[in-house]
Amino acid sequence: MSPEGAVRRRIDIPLLVIGLLVAVPLILLLALSFGRDPRAVPSVLVDKQAPTFSLRSLDGEEVSLEALRGKPVVLNFWSTWCVPCKQEHPVLQSAATRYDDKVAFYGVLYSDEPVKAKAYLKRAGSTYPTLVDPAGKIAVDYGVAGVPETYFIDENGVITHKQVGPVDWALLATLLGAP
Amino acid sequence: MTAGRRALRVLWILLAAALLLGWMDATAAGGIEEAPAMEGLPDDLPPPGPPPAFDQVESLTYTIASGLRCPVCQGLSVADSPSPTAVAMKDRVRELVTAGYTEDQIDDYFVARYGEWVLLSPPVQGLAWLLWLGPAVLLGLVLAWAVAVGTSWRREPDAVPLPSDVGLIPKDPYEEQLLRELEDDLP
Numbered sequence: 001m002s003p004e005g006a007v008r009r010r011i012d013i014p015l016l017v018i019g020l021l022v023a024v025p026l027i028l029l030l031a032l033s034f035g036r037d038p039r040a041v042p043s044v045l046v047d048k049q050a051p052t053f054s055l056r057s058l059d060g061e062e063v064s065l066e067a068l069r070g071k072p073v074v075l076n077f078w079s080t081w082c083v084p085c086k087q088e089h090p091v092l093q094s095a096a097t098r099y100d101d102k103v104a105f106y107g108v109l110y111s112d113e114p115v116k117a118k119a120y121l122k123r124a125g126s127t128y129p130t131l132v133d134p135a136g137k138i139a140v141d142y143g144v145a146g147v148p149e150t151y152f153i154d155e156n157g158v159i160t161h162k163q164v165g166p167v168d169w170a171l172l173a174t175l176l177g178a179p
Numbered sequence: 180m181t182a183g184r185r186a187l188r189v190l191w192i193l194l195a196a197a198l199l200l201g202w203m204d205a206t207a208a209g210g211i212e213e214a215p216a217m218e219g220l221p222d223d224l225p226p227p228g229p230p231p232a233f234d235q236v237e238s239l240t241y242t243i244a245s246g247l248r249c250p251v252c253q254g255l256s257v258a259d260s261p262s263p264t265a266v267a268m269k270d271r272v273r274e275l276v277t278a279g280y281t282e283d284q285i286d287d288y289f290v291a292r293y294g295e296w297v298l299l300s301p302p303v304q305g306l307a308w309l310l311w312l313g314p315a316v317l318l319g320l321v322l323a324w325a326v327a328v329g330t331s332w333r334r335e336p337d338a339v340p341l342p343s344d345v346g347l348i349p350k351d352p353y354e355e356q357l358l359r360e361l362e363d364d365l366p
Contacts (some may be wrong), residue, residue: 038249043294044294045291048291111264121223135267136263136264136267136271137267137274141221141271143294144264145264145293146251146264
């Protein structure tokens with residue numbers, strides 16, 4: 001093989017520049033966009049102060065978030081017409097008993113009638129209070145899109161995690177530690 | 180005469196004092212009355228401005244809700260969706276409008292909770308500028324290129340020497356013969 005035999009490639013500089021100008025931004029844009037889930041509703045409230053509320057429970061007890069300061073709070077938005085809520089119901093109920101002295105569990109009824117919720121809880125069991133949120137005001141304050149959604153609030157009233165969809169034991173153990 | 184004037188002056192002073200006291204009383208009462216109106220409003224919002232006229236509340240609510248994306252729908256605004264979430268959001272918009280918040284403040288309230296995603300027409304910033312200006316810039320470039328190419332096509336190809344005339348290609352005998360015969364045929 002002689003050096004004269006080597007193929008000398010001729011590079012068209014302007015064409016290369018134009019090609020790169022088109023290709024590089026396109027690849028970057030696709031690389032950035034494909035990683036995203038178009039259905040995911042991003043949560044912007046994490047690491048922010050949890051919106052305060054003062055609501056009445058199904059039993060008529062007045063509950064305000066400020067009064068719960070000093071203890072982590074698990075706030076679960078649910079309704080009786082929601083199937084995944086029924087799926088996570090036993091997990092949350094037994095978790096509330098196990099984390100009894102460490103964490104305060106509260107349910108918030110979302111777009112449902114208190115009568116139906118009372119009947120359901122009588123059947124399925126209830127170990128923590130469910131609060132009634134008339135007109136979904138507090139749900140909107142928390143940026144709730146649908147049920148179930150669960151907010152983990154630390155002892156300083158800061159939201160540490162928002163769970164969209166049912167809660168399971170693995171998640172509770174990760175976020176709250178061993179019961 | 181002087182006694183009468185003095186009496187009149189005293190009367191004036193008393194009247195002014197009464198008016199002043201009355202005004203202070205009214206403002207104090209107003210201040211106390213306004214406070215409970217804030218109840219139930221989110222705690223991260225600044226104090227609202229003057230509330231809109233009663234007959235404007237619904238149209239303002241509709242305008243603002245039309246610009247918010249319903250989180251549980253596919254491509255519907257909060258104003259157009261009958262879903263519970265959208266209804267709750269619309270109720271919140273109406274409440275904030277009634278309290279005297281502006282469209283920008285209400286948009287900020289929802290962005291703080293649902294993210295920029297919630298706005299159907301997000302503000303143009305960062306990469307979004309590329310989306311808005313990119314096509315216009317590309318169109319401009321293509322037009323400029325087309326104009327440049329178009330004008331060069333129109334130019335008369337006069338005084339362009341043939342390759343053979345310049346001496347780039349050696350004339351072969353057949354070509355020479357052909358050209359000679361063609362010249363002979365011309366009138």
